[in-house]
Amino acid sequence: MKGKTKIYAGILAGGIGSRMGATIMPKQFLPVGGKPVILHTVEKFLLNKSFDGIYIAVVKSYLAHTKALLEKELGSLAQKVCVIEGGSDRSESIVKVINEIRKSDKSAESILVTHDAVRPFVSARIIEENIDLAIQFGATDTVVPATDTIIRSLDGVSICNVPTRSELFCGQTPQSFKISWFEEDFSRMSTEQKAKITDACGVFTASGRTVRLVMGDPFNMKISTPFDLKLAEAIVETSVAEGSK
Amino acid sequence: MINRVFRLVAPGQIVTELCDISLNDGVIVRPEYLSICAADRRYYKGLRPSDIMRKKLPMALIHEACGIVVADASGKFKAGSRVLLVPNIDGAACVARANYDSTSHFCSSDTDGFLQEYISMRPENLVPYSGIEPQIAVMCELCSVAYHAVDTLKTCAHKRREEIAVFGDGNLGYVCSLIVKTLMPNSRLHIFGMSDEKLSFFSFADEVHRADFEYLGGGFDHAFECVGGEGSQDAIDSIIEKINPQGTLMLLGVSEKPVAVNTRMVLEKGLTLIGRSRSTREDFIKCEKLLRTDASLRRELSKIIHAQYEIRNAQDICHAFDEDASSPFKTLLKWNI
Numbered sequence: 001m002k003g004k005t006k007i008y009a010g011i012l013a014g015g016i017g018s019r020m021g022a023t024i025m026p027k028q029f030l031p032v033g034g035k036p037v038i039l040h041t042v043e044k045f046l047l048n049k050s051f052d053g054i055y056i057a058v059v060k061s062y063l064a065h066t067k068a069l070l071e072k073e074l075g076s077l078a079q080k081v082c083v084i085e086g087g088s089d090r091s092e093s094i095v096k097v098i099n100e101i102r103k104s105d106k107s108a109e110s111i112l113v114t115h116d117a118v119r120p121f122v123s124a125r126i127i128e129e130n131i132d133l134a135i136q137f138g139a140t141d142t143v144v145p146a147t148d149t150i151i152r153s154l155d156g157v158s159i160c161n162v163p164t165r166s167e168l169f170c171g172q173t174p175q176s177f178k179i180s181w182f183e184e185d186f187s188r189m190s191t192e193q194k195a196k197i198t199d200a201c202g203v204f205t206a207s208g209r210t211v212r213l214v215m216g217d218p219f220n221m222k223i224s225t226p227f228d229l230k231l232a233e234a235i236v237e238t239s240v241a242e243g244s245k
Numbered sequence: 246m247i248n249r250v251f252r253l254v255a256p257g258q259i260v261t262e263l264c265d266i267s268l269n270d271g272v273i274v275r276p277e278y279l280s281i282c283a284a285d286r287r288y289y290k291g292l293r294p295s296d297i298m299r300k301k302l303p304m305a306l307i308h309e310a311c312g313i314v315v316a317d318a319s320g321k322f323k324a325g326s327r328v329l330l331v332p333n334i335d336g337a338a339c340v341a342r343a344n345y346d347s348t349s350h351f352c353s354s355d356t357d358g359f360l361q362e363y364i365s366m367r368p369e370n371l372v373p374y375s376g377i378e379p380q381i382a383v384m385c386e387l388c389s390v391a392y393h394a395v396d397t398l399k400t401c402a403h404k405r406r407e408e409i410a411v412f413g414d415g416n417l418g419y420v421c422s423l424i425v426k427t428l429m430p431n432s433r434l435h436i437f438g439m440s441d442e443k444l445s446f447f448s449f450a451d452e453v454h455r456a457d458f459e460y461l462g463g464g465f466d467h468a469f470e471c472v473g474g475e476g477s478q479d480a481i482d483s484i485i486e487k488i489n490p491q492g493t494l495m496l497l498g499v500s501e502k503p504v505a506v507n508t509r510m511v512l513e514k515g516l517t518l519i520g521r522s523r524s525t526r527e528d529f530i531k532c533e534k535l536l537r538t539d540a541s542l543r544r545e546l547s548k549i550i551h552a553q554y555e556i557r558n559a560q561d562i563c564h565a566f567d568e569d570a571s572s573p574f575k576t577l578l579k580w581n582i
Contacts, residue, residue, distance in 0.1 A: 032247075033247065033265040034265070035265065040246055040247045040265070043246035043268055044246055044247070046268070046316070047246070047268075047273060047275070047315045047316060047363060048315075049315060049324055049325065073269075074268070075269065075318075077268060077316065120247050121247050121249075121263060123249060123362060123582055124275065124362055124363065124582060125557055125581050125582050128581070215557075217558065219249070219261060219263065235262075235263050236247060236263045236264070236265060237262060237263065237264040237265065
């Protein structure tokens, strides 16, 4: 499917983990199964040979730590990974990744697969389908069907309406798209519009583009809160013993 | 890296489990195709004795697979190489042949099998392949077992090999017959089975017979028993009755229950009974060459691919196993986890 199209991964690790509570490190550096979350995530992307480059956008104070961690743990595999300083929000981090890619690649067809560093359980299939559909249709978003009933309230006090659940999905990542689409659409947005945008797909839908859905799965959870971290730790086995039965 | 492992936890129930594997040890392989064996079917359906099920589960099933190397810390394999996965994990100091040694392990029997998003393999458990369609390559494990058995017969049995019989018209019987025809082309090959439909697939054989009908032909010099299960008893009785004196009976079928053998007749005819199961890396290497160089063998093998299912999650795996239960031949899993 890939052909001559260049494919890049942008792993977004710019957050400081304000929802994680009293930790000394941002959530993406906390250990799960004995290893930092971000390392698990990067390893998953390294195993997909479609990527021409993997960019990690991290908070400035963790640049050196991230580089050292990857060099130590990944050895020669780390050559494919480029660690850069992230932005103040998600969109700005994406822009910084794109700016880095554009230093050597000006193609309108190139694809960026963006992913939360704190979703280490993403599967090979989800990544592969993001790449295939982004090449085919221009933009994708990974989702799972909503299982809880979603309540809409404008004031946080009373219900405004209850949307039909079968029409609702929960957004995950990766979100993947033609870099040129993002450049075009994001540059047209006002500062006010940019401030409201919480993810890349919001940029495309605001511009009237069609974004294709990739089916994610419940394991592709985001580790945002102490509960998530506890849950992630509980479901990961640290090793598979050979001949253990 | 967090890997997804799909383990059978109870009959008919496969769950996703997350396990950390290191990219710095072994070769990381992305499975491309997997194939269901009768042994996997028995675990999935809960047909093994309950104490065995309790001891072995949870466990990832499947020991027939081919895949693509995605990372190799040892530097022995290039990323992108297509490989056959050898399920026998040789013990450190085998006294017996590695596939029979008590210190060895076997994937999907006493350690996790290949139902995994990625598989971390020892380099010696991988055999590179080329010039073979992946849907055929995935059946190399079964071919290697048959190859090992036929090779043993050629080494151990007496040299009169005009008439060879294979009992069993399932996957093992079919593949064993094919390997006999390939490695012993001058022998006359007879197949005995219970299903006219399945027997009709054995077009390369010289004669096919219904095992439940009276057989009025001559005796065989040697025979392979590929029936297993509850049919083992009748098949072995029938072979002992029909085989010529001093013939060799190769036993390949797996039976859960002990099978009575007519030893009076075994002694009277001076028969040799040899059990053969599983295979080693060397058998895989020989089979890979055979499959690569013999287009007609690949074509005949393709006939027993009964169904292929794309696998995207644990539910798809269960669906494939459920459908396989009523399949006459091979069920392949196209891996897209």
